[in-house]
Amino acid sequence: MSISTSPALRLRGLHKTYANGVQALKGIDLEVNRGEFFGLLGPNGAGKSTIIGIVTSLINRSGGSIEVFGINTDEDLEGAKRLIGVVPQEININQFEQPLRIVAQQAGYYGIPWREARERAGECLRWMGLWDKRTAMSRTLSGGMKRRLMIARALVHGPRLLILDEPTAGVDIEIRRATWSLLEEINDAGTTIILTTHYLEEAEALCKKIAIIDNGRIVKDTDTRSLLRQLVTETFVLDPMQPLERAPTLPGFATRLREDGSIEVDIEKGVGLNELFHALDDAHIQISSMRNKANRLEELFLRLVDESKGRAASAPEPNEVTP
Ligand SMILES: Nc1ncnc2c1ncn2[C@@H]1O[C@H](COP(=O)(O)OP(=O)(O)OP(=O)(O)O)[C@@H](O)[C@H]1O
Ligand SMILES: [Mg+2]
Incomplete structure (x- = not known):
């Protein structure tokens, strides 16, 4: 090709x-x-960082092949690496160096002359909202700033593929959203982006395509919308006017009592809320408020991982390939 x-x-x-x-x-x-x-x-230990480590040649693979924009890494590793920018999961900047130097030095590794490297570094820092911090000691940056510094560093040589390993882990919701907008901008500017995340709403908000990985295997590889369409149930949380001692029996609905005294109800797709209200009426339960339980994708994710565990338990391990 x-x-x-x-x-x-x-x-x-x-x-x-x-x-x-x-x-x-x-x-x-x-x-x-x-x-x-x-x-x-994918959950902890699924293999996400291992994939990223192998793609960026920090980890040796035991088998298989990698092509980056058609360049096979076995044939031209340096050519392939030049097209990739990576933001690792762990913060790995030199804490005693200034952001401008950190980013410019990275450009230097790609053979970009110092003057141009500094210019590019300045542009990337501006883009990531870190211009004011360019000569601060990196150690004094907040966690969110350090992550943005790593993004600036990953972008300085103009990669066509940006890979981020949990770019918003441990940052607050405001910074997370600001990072999302930056990533969307980078993507709009033409850079392909791959990210790993535990925040499913992050994937839902940003990613057009999703692969779910568990225990070293891909359990689902599809576009986000059709993944969400697969959801067969939706869960609502209801707050009863009077405290309940056990989950109520509502014909046609699975219910659970939560620790805080509210009730969770699963509603199958296509079943109207009216039917739920009738069932509650019949059971003489009055509700003071109700909300859709957030993160539908989370439920789907857990279900897919469960399903794949069931499959793995019944299927023998295929022979491993070692070159
Ligand atoms: N250097 C290593 N030596 C031995 N085992 C490792 C090493 N690095 C990772 N593993 C193991 O490989 C598996 C996959 O780990 P990996 O870090 O790729 O998962 P992950 O999906 O990135 O998890 P997380 O979401 O926690 O970052 C895990 O079982 C992990 O313990
Ligand atoms: Mg990881």
């Missing part, structure tokens, strides 16, 4: 067994199109 039409990233049969015997990846096939905003979701 020609370089001009090949996907931004193509992984084929990626395997990783760590030295301690942990099989972190058990055959990952993935394609991320140019210009896409792609989310990699």
